[in-house]
Amino acid sequence: MEFLNGICKKEVTEWDELTGTSLLNQEVVLEGAVHSIRNMGDVAFVILRRREGLFQTVVENEKANLSIHDLKEVMTLRVKGILHEEERAPHGREVRVQEIEILSSPAEPMPLAIDKWKLNTSLEAKLNLRPIALRNIQERSKFKIQEALVRAFRDFLYEQGFTEIHTPKIGARGAEGGANLFKFSYFHKPAVLAQSPQFYKQMMVGVFDRVFETGPVFRAEKHNTKRHLNEYTSLDFEMGYIDGFEDIMGMETGFLQYAMELLKKDYTKELQILKIQLPKVDQIPAVRFDKAKELVSEKYNRKIRNPYDLEPEEEALIGRYFKEEYDADFVFVTHYPSKKRPFYAMDDPQDDKFTLSFDLLFHGLEVTTGGQRIHDYNQLKAKIAARGMEEEGMEQYLDTFKHGMPPHGGLGIGLERLTMQLLGEENVREACLFPRDLNRLEP
Amino acid sequence: MEFLNGICKKEVTEWDELTGTSLLNQEVVLEGAVHSIRNMGDVAFVILRRREGLFQTVVENEKANLSIHDLKEVMTLRVKGILHEEERAPHGREVRVQEIEILSSPAEPMPLAIDKWKLNTSLEAKLNLRPIALRNIQERSKFKIQEALVRAFRDFLYEQGFTEIHTPKIGARGAEGGANLFKFSYFHKPAVLAQSPQFYKQMMVGVFDRVFETGPVFRAEKHNTKRHLNEYTSLDFEMGYIDGFEDIMGMETGFLQYAMELLKKDYTKELQILKIQLPKVDQIPAVRFDKAKELVSEKYNRKIRNPYDLEPEEEALIGRYFKEEYDADFVFVTHYPSKKRPFYAMDDPQDDKFTLSFDLLFHGLEVTTGGQRIHDYNQLKAKIAARGMEEEGMEQYLDTFKHGMPPHGGLGIGLERLTMQLLGEENVREACLFPRDLNRLEP
Numbered sequence: 001m002e003f004l005n006g007i008c009k010k011e012v013t014e015w016d017e018l019t020g021t022s023l024l025n026q027e028v029v030l031e032g033a034v035h036s037i038r039n040m041g042d043v044a045f046v047i048l049r050r051r052e053g054l055f056q057t058v059v060e061n062e063k064a065n066l067s068i069h070d071l072k073e074v075m076t077l078r079v080k081g082i083l084h085e086e087e088r089a090p091h092g093r094e095v096r097v098q099e100i101e102i103l104s105s106p107a108e109p110m111p112l113a114i115d116k117w118k119l120n121t122s123l124e125a126k127l128n129l130r131p132i133a134l135r136n137i138q139e140r141s142k143f144k145i146q147e148a149l150v151r152a153f154r155d156f157l158y159e160q161g162f163t164e165i166h167t168p169k170i171g172a173r174g175a176e177g178g179a180n181l182f183k184f185s186y187f188h189k190p191a192v193l194a195q196s197p198q199f200y201k202q203m204m205v206g207v208f209d210r211v212f213e214t215g216p217v218f219r220a221e222k223h224n225t226k227r228h229l230n231e232y233t234s235l236d237f238e239m240g241y242i243d244g245f246e247d248i249m250g251m252e253t254g255f256l257q258y259a260m261e262l263l264k265k266d267y268t269k270e271l272q273i274l275k276i277q278l279p280k281v282d283q284i285p286a287v288r289f290d291k292a293k294e295l296v297s298e299k300y301n302r303k304i305r306n307p308y309d310l311e312p313e314e315e316a317l318i319g320r321y322f323k324e325e326y327d328a329d330f331v332f333v334t335h336y337p338s339k340k341r342p343f344y345a346m347d348d349p350q351d352d353k354f355t356l357s358f359d360l361l362f363h364g365l366e367v368t369t370g371g372q373r374i375h376d377y378n379q380l381k382a383k384i385a386a387r388g389m390e391e392e393g394m395e396q397y398l399d400t401f402k403h404g405m406p407p408h409g410g411l412g413i414g415l416e417r418l419t420m421q422l423l424g425e426e427n428v429r430e431a432c433l434f435p436r437d438l439n440r441l442e443p
Numbered sequence: 444m445e446f447l448n449g450i451c452k453k454e455v456t457e458w459d460e461l462t463g464t465s466l467l468n469q470e471v472v473l474e475g476a477v478h479s480i481r482n483m484g485d486v487a488f489v490i491l492r493r494r495e496g497l498f499q500t501v502v503e504n505e506k507a508n509l510s511i512h513d514l515k516e517v518m519t520l521r522v523k524g525i526l527h528e529e530e531r532a533p534h535g536r537e538v539r540v541q542e543i544e545i546l547s548s549p550a551e552p553m554p555l556a557i558d559k560w561k562l563n564t565s566l567e568a569k570l571n572l573r574p575i576a577l578r579n580i581q582e583r584s585k586f587k588i589q590e591a592l593v594r595a596f597r598d599f600l601y602e603q604g605f606t607e608i609h610t611p612k613i614g615a616r617g618a619e620g621g622a623n624l625f626k627f628s629y630f631h632k633p634a635v636l637a638q639s640p641q642f643y644k645q646m647m648v649g650v651f652d653r654v655f656e657t658g659p660v661f662r663a664e665k666h667n668t669k670r671h672l673n674e675y676t677s678l679d680f681e682m683g684y685i686d687g688f689e690d691i692m693g694m695e696t697g698f699l700q701y702a703m704e705l706l707k708k709d710y711t712k713e714l715q716i717l718k719i720q721l722p723k724v725d726q727i728p729a730v731r732f733d734k735a736k737e738l739v740s741e742k743y744n745r746k747i748r749n750p751y752d753l754e755p756e757e758e759a760l761i762g763r764y765f766k767e768e769y770d771a772d773f774v775f776v777t778h779y780p781s782k783k784r785p786f787y788a789m790d791d792p793q794d795d796k797f798t799l800s801f802d803l804l805f806h807g808l809e810v811t812t813g814g815q816r817i818h819d820y821n822q823l824k825a826k827i828a829a830r831g832m833e834e835e836g837m838e839q840y841l842d843t844f845k846h847g848m849p850p851h852g853g854l855g856i857g858l859e860r861l862t863m864q865l866l867g868e869e870n871v872r873e874a875c876l877f878p879r880d881l882n883r884l885e886p
Contacts, residue, residue, distance in 0.1 A: 002729045003727060003729065004692045004693050004695075004696040004729060004775065005725070006696050006697045006700055007693050007694055007696075008689055008693035010686070012684075031684045051604055051652035052604070075847060076683075076848070076849040103849055104849055104850060105819075105847070107844070107845045107846075108845050108846065130646075131646035131650065131839065143606065143651075144606065146609075147606055147607045150607060151597075151607070154594075161495070163494070163586065166589075166858070166876060167876060167877055168674055168879050169661075170625075170879050171885070172884045182613075182629070184627030185627075186625070186673075186879075187663075200877065206476070207578050208494055209493060210494060215658060215659065216612050216658065216659070218612075218613065220630075230629075231611055231612065241519070246447070247451045250448075250449060252447075253450070254450040257449055283446040284446060285444050285445065286444075286445045286446065287444070326444065376547060396573075396885055399572075399575070400574040400575065401550070403549050403550075403554070404547060406474075406476065406519040407519075433608060433610060434610055434611045441614065442615045443839030
């Protein structure tokens, strides 16, 4: 009988050894895709792309088993050779090749020059050729940064006693109401795709006190803007036993601090490739919604058209204001108007036209919505009635409150928006592997 | 201006301090939900439920600001009192209460006796009252075990140089083909819910070499069995530069070893609560599909009805065989028939009726399907043609191969099935927070 005992040993040299000193002038083996070939006649510099980065190999005619002319871009190779110091090569190392094994060959040449430092093409073209365009080193680095953000979110919340949950994306009704639901037939029953894990994460506060989820959410919004996606990854948490919604903002600040540390520690390569300046997260100002509107109205001489709404331009100006006045990259805008928030938002007992809620703006763009929720059954029912809403389809959600819930609140962070702002991109599609929008369902 | 500097300090005592020795006979503050009340007349034992577990508090009439009769089950409380040693209490500690603040009150009494050690109710009733039933300590512990599995999957793969990806759940067509797709209208275009991230993770191997995703998948299958869900969480990975599909099985074995270590290290409490015996993962036998059928046919005197199919009963017997003969909890069944695998599976060059693929059985139930994929463009096109399939809708997927891909393979693990088998449950719904099946769309 054959047995598997764990990870199978590979005969290739580890990246750390390739870029270190211990194997200099010794034989190494590496694998990778041919990122580019610089053919000098009798000698060619063949740059291999691996997950860790680019590595230079040198192929001299008649010194290896294959000729330079046998090699093409995008082949994948296993090469054996001697590791040499070479100042002009990336990482100061190159491999002088003795033996080449071709692992795979492309059928056609590349449609994009992915070996250029910056892909010189439109967003539209990049998205059409996404699986190819992402082979560019800068493009793929964006998604390592995104990885760091999700990873930090989870690791930080585990440390803070949160439990990870997986809630259904198919449901009988949406949590936020409204018209932006994708509808379909689920074995002849009407069903919708989840706009948010809101109801589920709240119900689970009664079980685990603190929960989080990182998963897709779906919005059938007909916005075609640089900020909207119809499917995105939401980083959600919900926590019980809060003293106020400041606890939620504090937890988010803690997450952002943790994320920046993780980026500095484990993602320095990508930060350098993308020339990212990490934002300031040591302290984040919090300003009331109405006050924020006043401040930008005064400073930028802009008339307040609607005291209960925040236009995208106003968000941008709030971002600018706090950058100019406090050198702040993030700002919490608190106490949003009740009519702009869903029924489950806790109204401010001081003034029920406003809620104990907030948005977090990052360089003038909303990246988070959160706040305290109503936890009392009768208060929740009263608000539903006052809004003229139906309880139908919400029985299970309401029953959870009937049987007791602690004071709680939470938030949802749009992962792609957070990534986009960190990268300094102009379009959220740059920060999504395979964006879904009004016109785009493929690839 | 107000600023947030990080996590807001709470005035409650940490769990480690409550159960440790440093605060004995001193004042502590704790919060929690009233899990049960044992009223002895002048004194009541009030058990509080927190995320970390249960904690005993003692309320004596006239010694606290509230009377015993003011307290009800499922209230949430903040109590202040003196921490005492008490052998008969959980963790050997109790708090003698001086001050009680009621944080919230239920509107109605509980529909289930969640304070019983084992919930004495049907699966159907548990699922109907899911958010309440999960407040039972055993029930909720199951999902801490599930958390450990997902966490181990990610942490292990990060260590192994994998990149985490988020791929769209809305697409123009399914990866696996067949009829089990949920269909809907996406802004007047026909769309489907993803059956698997298969195409996307393969395409991303060309970018990151090694990728993984943990997310929902959707199967419109009309099976109503104890093993099927119509929405489940899939743990997927895909890796390039493999020497053979053994690399995939080795990586999965490594993950399982990592997961068991994490469970032992950080989830001992839940392992004890659920009396879980961890399975053996030091070595996992691998047996060919045809050989496995023969072995169980001989040993259990069972006729082979179809040499190209594995029935659930046969899977169970293979599990039994390897438990009896090798004391193995897991077994890899390899070389599945080509006609039972999707078009992208790599056929065995020795015999193209079979594929370089595997299932992993855990106590006789399939919990993983994986294998090597075809990486050559022309070979992939030939197989699509040989099956009489259409290339329409797969252009982007195929183009990725046109422009070169390394040899690669991967797998998908059903999180709920893996959890179910680890828990020793009979029904996969026990291992899903909010299951979706033919009849269940709520809660």
